[in-house]
Amino acid sequence: MDNLRATEKDLNAKLQSLLVGQKVPSAKVTLWQERVAILLQQSPREDYENLGRCLCRCTPNLLHRYRLGKKVSRKLQQVIGLDKEGNDLSLVANDPQQPFIVERPTKPTFGMDSVLERLWTYFDKEDNSIIGIWGLGGVGKTTLLNEFNNALEKKRADYHVVINIEVSNSETLLNVVDIQQMIADRLGVPLKDNDSEILRAKVLLRAFKETKFVLLLDDVRNEFSLEDVGIPTPGRENHCKLIIASRSEDVCIKMGAHQCLIEMQCLEKEAAWEMFCSNLTRRAKREIDENNAIREHAMAIFRSCGGLPLALNVVGRAVAGSKDPREWRRAAKAMKAYPSRIPGVDDMFAKLKYSYDRLDGALQKCFLYCTLFPDYGSIKKDQLVDYWIAEGLIAPATLPDEGRPTHHDLSDEGYSIIGQLICKSLLQSRDMEKVKMHRIIRRLGRELVDPGRFLVQAGQGLEEAPEAEDWRGFTRISLMSNDLKELPVSPNCGNLLTLLIQHNPNLEKLSPRFFKYMSSLRVLDLSYTAITKLPEIDALVNLEYLNLCYTRITALPKRLWVLKQLRHLNLSKTSALKEIPNGTISKLNKLRVVNLYRSNYGIWEVEDLNLDELRELDILGITIYSEAVLRKLKRTDPLAKSTHLLSLKYCERMESILLSDLKHMEHLEELHVDSCNELKDLIPENNERKASCLKELTLANLPNLEKVLVRSVRHHLQNLCKLSIHWCPKLEEVTWVLHLESLERLIISDCHGIANIVEERINGMQEMIPTLTSGDSEIYSGNEINEIRATEELNGGPMHCKNGFSRLKTIILKDLPKLESICHARDFACLESIRVEACPNLKGLPLVHNCKAEKLKQICGSRDWWNNLVWEENTKAIFSAHFTPI
Numbered sequence: 001m002d003n004l005r006a007t008e009k010d011l012n013a014k015l016q017s018l019l020v021g022q023k024v025p026s027a028k029v030t031l032w033q034e035r036v037a038i039l040l041q042q043s044p045r046e047d048y049e050n051l052g053r054c055l056c057r058c059t060p061n062l063l064h065r066y067r068l069g070k071k072v073s074r075k076l077q078q079v080i081g082l083d084k085e086g087n088d089l090s091l092v093a094n095d096p097q098q099p100f101i102v103e104r105p106t107k108p109t110f111g112m113d114s115v116l117e118r119l120w121t122y123f124d125k126e127d128n129s130i131i132g133i134w135g136l137g138g139v140g141k142t143t144l145l146n147e148f149n150n151a152l153e154k155k156r157a158d159y160h161v162v163i164n165i166e167v168s169n170s171e172t173l174l175n176v177v178d179i180q181q182m183i184a185d186r187l188g189v190p191l192k193d194n195d196s197e198i199l200r201a202k203v204l205l206r207a208f209k210e211t212k213f214v215l216l217l218d219d220v221r222n223e224f225s226l227e228d229v230g231i232p233t234p235g236r237e238n239h240c241k242l243i244i245a246s247r248s249e250d251v252c253i254k255m256g257a258h259q260c261l262i263e264m265q266c267l268e269k270e271a272a273w274e275m276f277c278s279n280l281t282r283r284a285k286r287e288i289d290e291n292n293a294i295r296e297h298a299m300a301i302f303r304s305c306g307g308l309p310l311a312l313n314v315v316g317r318a319v320a321g322s323k324d325p326r327e328w329r330r331a332a333k334a335m336k337a338y339p340s341r342i343p344g345v346d347d348m349f350a351k352l353k354y355s356y357d358r359l360d361g362a363l364q365k366c367f368l369y370c371t372l373f374p375d376y377g378s379i380k381k382d383q384l385v386d387y388w389i390a391e392g393l394i395a396p397a398t399l400p401d402e403g404r405p406t407h408h409d410l411s412d413e414g415y416s417i418i419g420q421l422i423c424k425s426l427l428q429s430r431d432m433e434k435v436k437m438h439r440i441i442r443r444l445g446r447e448l449v450d451p452g453r454f455l456v457q458a459g460q461g462l463e464e465a466p467e468a469e470d471w472r473g474f475t476r477i478s479l480m481s482n483d484l485k486e487l488p489v490s491p492n493c494g495n496l497l498t499l500l501i502q503h504n505p506n507l508e509k510l511s512p513r514f515f516k517y518m519s520s521l522r523v524l525d526l527s528y529t530a531i532t533k534l535p536e537i538d539a540l541v542n543l544e545y546l547n548l549c550y551t552r553i554t555a556l557p558k559r560l561w562v563l564k565q566l567r568h569l570n571l572s573k574t575s576a577l578k579e580i581p582n583g584t585i586s587k588l589n590k591l592r593v594v595n596l597y598r599s600n601y602g603i604w605e606v607e608d609l610n611l612d613e614l615r616e617l618d619i620l621g622i623t624i625y626s627e628a629v630l631r632k633l634k635r636t637d638p639l640a641k642s643t644h645l646l647s648l649k650y651c652e653r654m655e656s657i658l659l660s661d662l663k664h665m666e667h668l669e670e671l672h673v674d675s676c677n678e679l680k681d682l683i684p685e686n687n688e689r690k691a692s693c694l695k696e697l698t699l700a701n702l703p704n705l706e707k708v709l710v711r712s713v714r715h716h717l718q719n720l721c722k723l724s725i726h727w728c729p730k731l732e733e734v735t736w737v738l739h740l741e742s743l744e745r746l747i748i749s750d751c752h753g754i755a756n757i758v759e760e761r762i763n764g765m766q767e768m769i770p771t772l773t774s775g776d777s778e779i780y781s782g783n784e785i786n787e788i789r790a791t792e793e794l795n796g797g798p799m800h801c802k803n804g805f806s807r808l809k810t811i812i813l814k815d816l817p818k819l820e821s822i823c824h825a826r827d828f829a830c831l832e833s834i835r836v837e838a839c840p841n842l843k844g845l846p847l848v849h850n851c852k853a854e855k856l857k858q859i860c861g862s863r864d865w866w867n868n869l870v871w872e873e874n875t876k877a878i879f880s881a882h883f884t885p886i
Helices: 002-020 027-041 044-056 062-088 113-124 141-155 176-187 197-208 249-257 269-278 282-290 292-304 309-318 325-337 345-357 361-372 381-391 407-423 439-448 558-562 627-635 637-642 735-739 774-778 782-794 863-867 875-882
Strands: 130-134 161-166 213-218 241-246 261-263 434-436 454-456 476-478 498-500 523-525 545-547 568-570 593-595 619-624 643-649 656-658 670-674 681-683 696-700 722-726 745-749 766-768 810-814 833-837 858-861 883-885
Touching (some): 113 241, 130 249, 141 161, 141 241, 161 176, 176 197, 241 249, 249 261, 249 407, 292 309, 292 439, 361 407, 361 454, 381 407, 381 434, 381 545, 381 568, 619 637, 858 875, 875 883
Parallel strands (some): 130 241, 130 261, 213 241, 476 498, 545 568, 593 619, 643 670, 656 681, 696 722, 745 810, 810 833, 833 858
8 A cells, every 4th residue: 555655656746747847647647546546545454454353353253254355355456456557657748739829919010901911812822832921120020920820710720730930040050959849849749859850850740741730930031941840841732831931032932932922011101100109108199299399300200210110119119208399309310310329229220230240241341332322212223233343342253254254244243232132121122223221221231330431421401511621531421412512622531432422413613622632532423413524633543433424514634544443434414515535535445334325425426436445345325426327336346235325316317217227236225316307217126036125215306207117026125114205296106105015114295296195996805006008118128018917917917916005104194285095994004103294185094993003103183184084984083092283
């Protein structure tokens, strides 16, 4: 009996230690405990003593003694059996039955309804097994996942378990053991501490084998193999789902979420303001409503957060109890100039800084360079890359066969860097041409920069520049986008590498000695200023990039040739430029980029600038004033191949342009045809049936232009993104635009002959382009006409376009007095904005209640024009919310 009590005591002690680990007694142990308790209550010791008394006193009732002996014997056998059974019990406790979901704490989901709905849409599709959510740190990915985690309760019938894990990889790889243990705990699977990662992964894979799971992995910073951890790859076969949240789009893609990616954006203004105010006291909110001064400061603080939820909460809590206007003013100034002085901002920066720390040294420098731009607005990708190249921040991954990296090689590498910064949420993509840096990320960048190296006062409305002594010691100075009228006479800044002065429209001149102490300068941008000439430039012996576009400069310095390191010279759109001293440009033998596109300085003879002497020239932008020069240029192979931007102006006796004649200009991206008074036809056919690189076409001031002929399926304008037509009075329609399948932006103005943008004849549901006319035989050869007619017969009639305007984003129509229609109603999958000015006869838009125009944001026009539009029934109400009066 004592042995049984000892066994029970040992078993209870073991069980107690396991219960601390949230385990529960096994069914066998519970049954054994119950049986022991009953037996101990009916102890055989008393029966044994009674039996002894019967024997000693010679009790005559032998039958009773016999029965008592049998009872004692049975109980002793039970004791021995229970004692042995207790010692043999191997599984004392089991893991508890795991809940389907472990509920996560949630926060108010300001402005997240649409992204949550999109996540559910992806999740509910059977083919979508892996979903990636990416975005800037602090944008709300964790909040979204926690909300989604809790909402998965309604999917209990479809899955066995929901597992939500915050991964937060270390610098090298995630802690596999910790992740394995978290998964094992949710599955109720025991793992041995001394087992290897490989063995533990095998145990988990076996446990997952019959389990339909939803796995949420939050804050994944590096890609890793699921199976190495012990997670089977989700797919249609196992009916499992994986949702990954990361700051990096690239991580999501590499982990298999390439088909289902959701970028989390910062909040729109209304939701952001609601979140910001949710952190304030009632008194603070009342003061904002009642006090204009406080409201102005509060709005400045709010705007500086840029809709980033993390910043809205941190900064909102920091100013939550502010009462006095001076407190609000102080906070607004601190947020603008010294945000780390705001309580909690240092911790916020520490969280955001992880993405920066993960960059290599070269990418960190490229990222910090982006802080030179104003807080508001976009950054042009090509401009940023050109700066990086001139500063020496870019090295090509591999050298081409000829040994030296071309501008194209370096530019490609630069665009790759931009892509990496976007993927890591340190830059935001605006469109194909521009990026944006979030205000909080820019402030983080400026905190990381040595304050003695960067002087950034961009976009601050400055009317006076810093004093000369304040320029000393800086390596990069940005005063762009201000209202400066003059600069210091001769600032002493021998370490200066970059000077950005662009977009100061009232800056008319520089002191003759301005550049005297800038011998290290590599990047100089004076574009969009009113300067008429450059001062002495002899000191700029290391200058590699010079941008004078959109200035009023009338002549280049005679001593421009001293800039022996100059590789990039931008003189585009210099409307007053008249003189380039003979031999000046040809002596700059390191030039890779020369841009005179749409400059007033046009080329009358190819030999004018001796451009063929520039052996390293990769990119040429040029303005031509003669058809003879065009003929020579397209036959000069090196120059033709370098031509990316071509402006044809004042070309007399040029009646037609056949774009296939420009086939040697294989990199031509922009073509601007202006004031060629005798031009009648533009023919973009390509004899080799090979689409060109042309992305932008402008036709301006062409009084005799009658038609643009697009006939073949493979034509010269297949990649055209932007089309602008200005003052072409003889054009009556531009139906051919339907064939421009890449067209994103269409601008037509001052074309007084156009009654319809697209002339359409309905045959079924197809738009029909007018067929060949007898006059076309003068333009096309017999073989070409036969080919076009064969194509028409194959298609059952004249050439048609089923999906016209499929990529169109912007339509701008201005001063078209005869215009009556744009085109028949159709789907506009990408259309974002329509602007109509001075088109009094345009009474309708190609929009009906069931057309697809989900991305449409804005319809601009006069109030009278809008009120007089004729709509299908109930259609006006659908689109009224998009109208903006001008």
